[in-house]
Amino acid sequence: MKFYLPPQISRLAIAFAVFITLFLVARHFLVPETFGQYGHYRGASLDDNAMPVIHFSGQQACLDCHQDIEDLKLQGPHKGIHCETCHGPGQAHVVSGEAKDIFKPSGREFCGNCHSSNAAKKKETIHQVNMSTKNPGKNCTECHNPHQPWKVKK
Amino acid sequence: MEPQHYKDLYDILAHAQGYIFPNEIDLQWGILIVVYPFITGLVAGAFILASLERVFKVTILKATYQIALLTALSFLLVATLPLISHLSQPQRAYEIMITPHSSSAMAIFGFVYLWYLMVVLLLEIWFDYRHSMVLWSQEKKGVMKWVYKILCLGVTDISPRTLSWDKKLGYIITIIGIPSAFILHGYVGFIFGSIKANPWWSTPLMPIIFLFSAMVSGISLVLLVYMVISRIRKIAIDLSVLDSIGKYLFFVLILDFTLEGLDQIHRIYEANESFEILKLLVSGKLYLTLFVSQGLIGTIIPLITLAFLQFYRGRIKLRKTLYFIVGMLVLVGVYSMRWNVVIGGQLFSKSFSGFTSFKVGLIGLDGTLMAAFWLILPFGILAFLLWLLPPWKMAPEED
Numbered sequence: 315m316k317f318y319l320p321p322q323i324s325r326l327a328i329a330f331a332v333f334i335t336l337f338l339v340a341r342h343f344l345v346p347e348t349f350g351q352y353g354h355y356r357g358a359s360l361d362d363n364a365m366p367v368i369h370f371s372g373q374q375a376c377l378d379c380h381q382d383i384e385d386l387k388l389q390g391p392h393k394g395i396h397c398e399t400c401h402g403p404g405q406a407h408v409v410s411g412e413a414k415d416i417f418k419p420s421g422r423e424f425c426g427n428c429h430s431s432n433a434a435k436k437k438e439t440i441h442q443v444n445m446s447t448k449n450p451g452k453n454c455t456e457c458h459n460p461h462q463p464w465k466v467k468k
Numbered sequence: 469m470e471p472q473h474y475k476d477l478y479d480i481l482a483h484a485q486g487y488i489f490p491n492e493i494d495l496q497w498g499i500l501i502v503v504y505p506f507i508t509g510l511v512a513g514a515f516i517l518a519s520l521e522r523v524f525k526v527t528i529l530k531a532t533y534q535i536a537l538l539t540a541l542s543f544l545l546v547a548t549l550p551l552i553s554h555l556s557q558p559q560r561a562y563e564i565m566i567t568p569h570s571s572s573a574m575a576i577f578g579f580v581y582l583w584y585l586m587v588v589l590l591l592e593i594w595f596d597y598r599h600s601m602v603l604w605s606q607e608k609k610g611v612m613k614w615v616y617k618i619l620c621l622g623v624t625d626i627s628p629r630t631l632s633w634d635k636k637l638g639y640i641i642t643i644i645g646i647p648s649a650f651i652l653h654g655y656v657g658f659i660f661g662s663i664k665a666n667p668w669w670s671t672p673l674m675p676i677i678f679l680f681s682a683m684v685s686g687i688s689l690v691l692l693v694y695m696v697i698s699r700i701r702k703i704a705i706d707l708s709v710l711d712s713i714g715k716y717l718f719f720v721l722i723l724d725f726t727l728e729g730l731d732q733i734h735r736i737y738e739a740n741e742s743f744e745i746l747k748l749l750v751s752g753k754l755y756l757t758l759f760v761s762q763g764l765i766g767t768i769i770p771l772i773t774l775a776f777l778q779f780y781r782g783r784i785k786l787r788k789t790l791y792f793i794v795g796m797l798v799l800v801g802v803y804s805m806r807w808n809v810v811i812g813g814q815l816f817s818k819s820f821s822g823f824t825s826f827k828v829g830l831i832g833l834d835g836t837l838m839a840a841f842w843l844i845l846p847f848g849i850l851a852f853l854l855w856l857l858p859p860w861k862m863a864p865e866e867d
Contacts, residue, residue: 320633322598325621326591333586341566354569 369403376404379411386461391441400424400460425454425463486822495814495826498834500550503842505656505678506806507547510846512653512679513686514540515589515645520716522642528712534859535697536690537593542850544585550842553833573659584652588645593857594619595638600862602626615856653682660809667742668749668813673731680724685802687717688795695792697854707784710791711777718774721798725767728805745820753823754812757804766801770794 351357376397377384387393398404400419407416422445431442441464449457457466480493518536521529552561565582568575602624605616617624654675660666661674691713698705735746750758773794777787816823829835 318629320630320637321625322595322621322623322630322634323637325623326594329621330586344562344566349567354567 368405370398371403371405371408373397375408383461386459390462390464392461392463419460420453420455422452422454483825484822485825486817487819488817488822488824489819492814492817492824495811495824497810497814498554498826499828499836499839500554500834500842502803502806502810503839504547504550504554505810506685506803507543507550507842507846508656509653509678509682509685509802509806510689511540511544511547511686512649512682513684513688514543514690515649515686516683517687517690517713517716519642519646519649522639523646526712528708531706531709532690532694532713534596534857534862535694535854536686537589537596538853538857538859539690539693539846539850540686541589541593542846542853544581544589545849546842546846548581549845550839553838553842573655573662577655577659580652580655584645584648588641588648592638592641592645595634595641597857597862598623598634599626599631600857603863604861650679653679660813663813665818666813667740668746668816669809671731671734673727673734677724677727677731680720680727681802681805683720684717684724684798687713687720688798688802691717691791692795692799693850695788695795701860705788707787710788714774714777714791714794717794717798718771718778721767721771721774725771742820745816749812749816749823753815753825754808758808758812761804762801762808765797766804770798770801 346356346358348357349355352360373396380397383397387395402417404416407413409415426445429441429443430445435442454460454463459465459467483493514536517529518533518540520526521533521536552558555561564572564575565578568578570576598620601616601620603626605613605620605624608616623630657675657678660669660678661671664670691710694709694713695705735743773790777790777794780787811826814824815826831837
């Protein structure tokens with residue numbers, strides 16, 4: 315018996331081949347170049363995630379140069395407070411090493427952020443002062459060492 | 469905190485009852501995700517009805533065969549659109565198709581969908597209509613002549629030998645199509661049933677329940693479409709066709725009801741740690757949509773009416789009206805079932821100690837109007853397909 319291929323089958327086969335080819339061609343152009351570089355995702359997405367500018371350096375970067383300050387701080391209730399809590403983001407300073415790139419807090423209001431008296435704060439856990447009556451007009455750091463504020467300068 | 473934050477917080481807390489986790493306040497899946505399994509179910513159901521005629525040679529259903537196929541196609545073309553319009557970045561929707569991962573149920577679904585559309589539905593319709601399309605391409609003039617020529621893919625051979633191949637191949641496709649339709653809708657159930665963190669969804673019965681409710685809704689839809697088309701064409705509705713579809717609807721509805729009942733009985737008897745919250749869910753927030761809309765209106769009343777119609781052979785007009793009403797009620801019931809699954813599963817906290825609430829919006833990408841649009845669009849496509857490929861003008865079959 316002679317092999318018979320119905321015409322509609324061969325035409326459909328062509329149509330499907332065209333469809334699948336179009337899909338593969340489209341896929342070739344649509345799949346991002348770095349897809350699968352490390353796993354089932356776009357490799358370049360790692361760079362995207364690394365792109366945001368770093369502002370905070372983290373405590374360890376400060377200690378590389380300023381361990382002496384840390385030693386002072388460790389002796390009292392401020393030991394759990396990281397450098398950047400008061401000095402702000404420090405990455406620029408870590409890179410340049412210049413004093414102008416780090417914030418140096420000053421003024422009564424700054425200390426008052428935590429230490430102004432507030433009935434809702436626990437007296438046992440945080441030292442509180444009445445900012446309006448305690449040595450008005452004077453800067454806290456005139457008497458207190460900012461890295462060991464529990465000690466009063468002689 | 470700013471005063472505005474307090475105001476927002478109070479607004480949010482007004483949505484919650486008891487203890488809920490912060491990420492449970494808003495529902496991630498809204499009304500569009502209710503519409504999606506509903507539409508997919510209509511596709512699978514309509515196709516299975518068409519297959520009945522073909523595979524089991526239910527000749528009385530011949531009048532609805534093409535209507536069922538074209539209905540399935542119209543709804544299938546729209547099935548993924550509610551999902552895509554639900555995305556925040558719909559322009560990225562194609563990405564799961566070009567880099568699929570076997571661990572992603574949604575990615576594999578894309579291929580199940582494509583298989584069903586390209587290999588099952590389009591091919592079956594093509595083989596069925598090829599003879600007629602060739603004749604139409606010879607009769608028509610102007611643009612339409614070319615439209616039909618393109619639709620035939622240029623194959624104009626209508627010798628008896630080629631035509632017999634159309635039949636044979638169409639039959640094979642139908643055989644492949646039945647399990648494919650089962651997989652298509654079973655898969656939708658699987659996507660919910662496989663979420664083990666959600667006790668309202670996580671049951672191996674979910675794919676089967678979805679499948680049977682799909683068949684119920686698809687059969688009802690074809691019944692309604694057949695009645696409406698006959699009315700528009702001003703021809704008499706063949707009551708024996710309605711009786712035949714009604715009989716299938718009755719049997720499948722019994723199975724569907726039994727399966728859903730089984731699921732609930734199992735849940736009640738097992739009464740595991742999630743049971744208390746689910747009891748509160750069904751007796752509270754889901755009371756209307758589950759007991760009234762899905763249970764009473766969508767299942768019990770249609771079951772009683774269909775049982776009555778099995779032996780009642782009286783007034784023709786009454787029977788037709790009853791079939792129409794039953795069809796509508798079943799569709800309402802199945803839509804409510806989708807609502808109860810999708811929305812219900814997100815209303816209770818996974819802490820099992822509280823509820824959030826859901827209020828569907830009217831406008832916006834995730835609103836009622838959008839959902840209504842996706843539900844109405846398939847009827848527009850169906851009207852177009854019926855105009856392009858009218859079943860009543862097909863070439864007569866030669867046996």
